[in-house]
Amino acid sequence: MRLRFRSLESRIVTLFLVLIVAVQVIGLLVIQRGIENNARLSISAELNNGGKIFRRLLDQNAQSLRFGARLLARDTAFLAAIGNNEEGDRATIESALVNSGRRIKASLTMLINSERKISVSTNNAQSAGLEKLVSSMLDAAEAGDGANGVAIVDHRPYQIVVMPIKAPITIGWIVMAFPIDRQLATDMREISALHTTVLTRDQQGKWLSAGSTFIGPSAQAVVDQLQALSAAPTGPFDMTVETSQYSTRLLSIGEDNGQTASVLLSRSIDEATAEYRRLERWLIGLTLAGIVISALAIVLTAKRIAQPISQLADTAKRLEQxxxxxxxxxxxxxxxxxxxxxxxxxxxxxxxxxxxxxxxAYWDTLTNLPNRAQFVLLLNDALLDARKREEAVFVLMMDLDRFKHVNDVMGLSFGDALLRQVAGRLQLLLANRRQSSAQVARLGGDEFAVLLPASDVEAAQRMAAEILQALETPLSLEDQMVDIGAGLGIAGYPEHGSDGEALLSMAEVAMYAAKQRNDGAVVYDPAMDKSSEKSLSLLTELRNAIERNEFRLHVQPKIMLDTGKVVGMESLVRWVHPERGNVFPDEFIPFAEQTGFIRVLTRWVMERSAELCHELASKGHHLKVSVNLSTRDLLDQDLPAKFADLLARHKLSPGSFCLEITESAIMDDPVRAQTTLERLSAMGVDLSIDDFGTGYSSLAYLKRLPVNELKIDKSFVLNMENDVGDSKIVRSTIDLGHNMGLRVVAEGIESEAVWRLLAKMGCDQGQGYFMSRPIPGDQLIGWLEKWQAPIAIAAPDDIEIAVDS
Incomplete structure (x- = not known):
């Protein structure tokens, strides 16, 4: 069984194995510690008991000696022999001492006479060594019917018994000595299983062995280790004899003239723990077996847990792919x-x-046709096959005519139903032609495309003609008959391009050319792309102009015609091109409106205008700034919020601005335009209808717009001094504006006579070259300081207004 490193399975196995091994090892260590402690306690108890046993042996030997001495001391013949005190009796006494000592295995028997002198002895050498100790014991023996002690002669310990001889008074003492030697140690070993060593220590501290159950070098090793100790130990201590470890205890059994007699009891630790060690080996074996069995169980359990999870992980990887x-x-x-x-x-x-x-992502939800992304995939696959087979592929792209008008008039749901019917007709057309490889798709909005693999330009043109013919039949929707046509462009591989997106782009260029020419279907021609390239170039230059700060803000003052006071200014934009110099608005504003860049441009103009208005107000010039809004600006539902943010950032009131809108911009989408204008008006912003009179707006609808100002287009003002028709239009517009409660502004004033004429008609404000051409915004303060209105503003009586009676 293989475990992958860092896998869940290996982590489970590792965790539980570590836990089990740790528990087993800790348990084993605790048991070993318990065994060691129990063994030590058992050995200590054995040594304590051994000490008691050894003393009991000494007592037994002493009793045996006293009993033998007592028998001899009461023997009648022995007493008589002592009483006669003749030479023959001395031999009798000595024989009795020898026989009595032999019976109880005494090593020395002697008689002390009444003068407390050694009278008879079975071992004169030992007698001399014992004389002093025995003399000290005579009184105690006489008083207590015998006494016993330990004597050391020639570094050997002896157990001494002194028994008085009374007849009836004390006439002497019998002394018997029993050696404390290896024999006693052997007896102790047989009784208690303890190694016993009898030791003496002289006045210089040297230890000598008087008998031991250890043999040879082992006995000497015991003496050597004791000799190495600085003092005689008082409690149990460990000792190493050869290779075995012993727990030992030293017992003092007597003292004689500065010398001590001791016995060393030793218990083998290995022997004492032998049974425990067998138990310990069993425990170790059981522990290892438990670890192995647990490891197998853990591995199997981990696999049972981890393998399904691994399978789910593999499934997740397949899902990812x-x-x-x-x-x-x-x-x-x-x-x-x-x-x-x-x-x-x-x-x-x-x-x-x-x-x-x-x-x-790849299908149009409205018509259930492939969408643009899917069509590009199908087109690229068709191109790949065409390259292999050396065939041609053609793409047809069509855009419905008047579809926006249908949406505006009939509503979006009607437009959706119309698109579904168009899709159905195209699918039916391809099905009837049995073009199994042809594919129709809806690219978006009212644009459709048809893919024609293994085709040629003539077949593509025939298909285009059939599509246009199919669309000529009016569509019936909700009891309404709708006539609808289309502009259709054709592009093909390899004649026009080899890339799917490029072919679509070429077909789109041809389609727009067909709509402009109103020519049904048009095959792509590279010459059609020149204007497109120019437009793309201009759009790129406009974007760069914003980033490089190539635009400049110009303003044209707006003046009260009755007093000559400057009350406002109109913001205008100029483009200082690094190569072409000054580019006037007429050259780039229409294109900006077509491409949607006008919103970016409007935001720039409003930002610079707000900065200028704030600067003028800080210097005491409170002028209302007018800014033109385009159709796309009006359709931006976020315009009021953006404008409010602009005012807040520059700390301006809404009344500081007048937003100018053309009639055509309003009428392009009246509902949305009115919604935007109402929200702006509610903020307190003045609204103005620019170029009034050049559009086709309904006065009834105009009445409902929340505007504050009408601007008369300069085309009526420029020549009104000499043209009766223009004068009538201007007068009518002024009266109309005043009747609707609006302020009227005339633009294009280029002479003092026109100024006075407009003032006579009651026009409120004006702007034009007579007062000032558009000037850079940073020069306006200087112009304001120099501005002087004409001396007489009111029109004199001799000025006649050209009117047609």
Whole structure:
């Protein structure tokens, strides 16, 4: 069984193995510690008992000696022999002492006479060594019917018994000596299983062995280790004899003239713990077996836990790669089985959602046709096959005519139904032609495309003609008959391009050319792209102009015609091109409106205008700044919020601005335009209708707009001094504005006579070259300081207004 490093399985196995081994080892150490302590306690108890046993042996020997001495001391013949005190009796006494000592295995028997002198002795050498000690024991023996003690003669310990001889008074003492030697140690060993060593220590501290159950070098090793100690130990201590460890205890058994007699009891630790060691080996064996069995169980359990999870992880990887067909085992009834069931449900859910996402990503939900992304994939596949077979592929792109008008008039749901019918007609057309390889798609909005593999330009043109003919038949929707046409462009491989996106772009260029020419279907021509390239170049230059700060803010003052007071200014934009010099608005504003860049430009103009207005107000010039809004600006539903943020940042009131809108901008989408204008008006911003009179707006609708000002287009003002028709239009516009409660502004004033004429008609404000051409914004303060209105503003009586009677 192989475990992968850092896997869940290996971590489970490692964790539980470590825990089990730790528990087993700790348990084993605790047991070993307990065995050691119990063994020590047992040995200590044995040594304590051994000391008692040894003393009991000494007592038994003493009793035996006293009993033998007592028998001799009461023997009638022995008493008579002592009483006669003749030479023959001396031999009798000596024989009695020898026989009595032999019976009780005494090493020395002697008689002390009444003068307390050694009278007879079986060992004169020992007698001399014992004389002093025996003399000290005579009184105690006489008083207590005998006394015993320990004597040391020639570094050997002896157990001494002194028994008085009374007849009836004390006439002497019998002394018997019993050697404390290896024989006593052997007896002790047989009784207690303790090694016994009899030792003496002289006045210089030298230890000598008087008998030991240790043999040879072992006995000498005991003496040597004791000699190495600085003092005689008082408690149990360990000793190493050869290779064995012993726990020992030293007992003092007597003292004689500065010399001590001791016995060393030793218990083998190895022997005492032998049974424990066998138990310990069993425990170690059981521990190892338990670890091995536990390890196997852990590995199997870990595999049972981790393998299903690993299988789920592999399934997740397949899901990541888009494979949703793998089966998951959900037969288990535990938590992992529940996880597998949840995972399987998730897999099915993801597969369904993936399928739905792919459908949404590559299929048009309205018509159920391939969308642009799917069409590009189909086109690229067709191009790949065409290269292999050396065939041609053509793309047809069409855009419906008047579809926006249908949406505006009939509503979006009607427009959606119209698109579905168009899609149905195209599919039916391809089905009737049995073009199994042809594919129709909806690219977006009212744009459709048809892919024609293995085709040529003539076949593509025939298909285009059939499509246009199919669309000529009016569509019936909700009891409404709708006539609809289309502009259709054709591009093909390899004649026009080899890339799918490039072919679509070329077909789109041809389609727009067809709509401009109103020519049905148009085959792509490279010459058509020149204007497109120019437009793309201009758009790029406009974006760079913003980033490089190439635009400049110019302003044209607005003046009260009756007093000559400057009350406002109109903000205008100029483009200082690094190569072409000054570029006037007429050259780039229309293009900016077409491409949507006008919103960026409007935001720039409003930002610079707010900065200038704030600067003028700080210097005491409170002028209302007018800014033009385009159609795209009006359709931006976020325009009021953006404008409010602008005012807040520059600390300006809404009344500081007047936003100018053309009639055509309003009428392009009246509903949305009115919504935006109402929100701006509610903020307190003045609104102005610019170029009034040049559009086709309804006065009834205009009445509902929340505007504050009408600006008369300069085309009526420039020549009104000489043109009766222009004068009538201007007068009518002024009266109309005043009747609707609006302020009227005339632009294009280029002479004092026109000024006075407008003032006579009651026009409120004016602007034009007569007062000032558009000047850079940073020069306006200097111009204001120099501005002087004409001396007489009111029109004199001799000025006649050109009117047609």
């Amino acid at each position: 888009g494979d949703y067909k793998g089966q998951i085992d959900t037969s288990r009834e535990d938590e992992i089985g529940a996880l597998a069931q949840a995972f399987d449900a998730m897999r099915e859910g993801i597969a369904k959602r993936e399928q739905e996402i792919r459908r949404l």
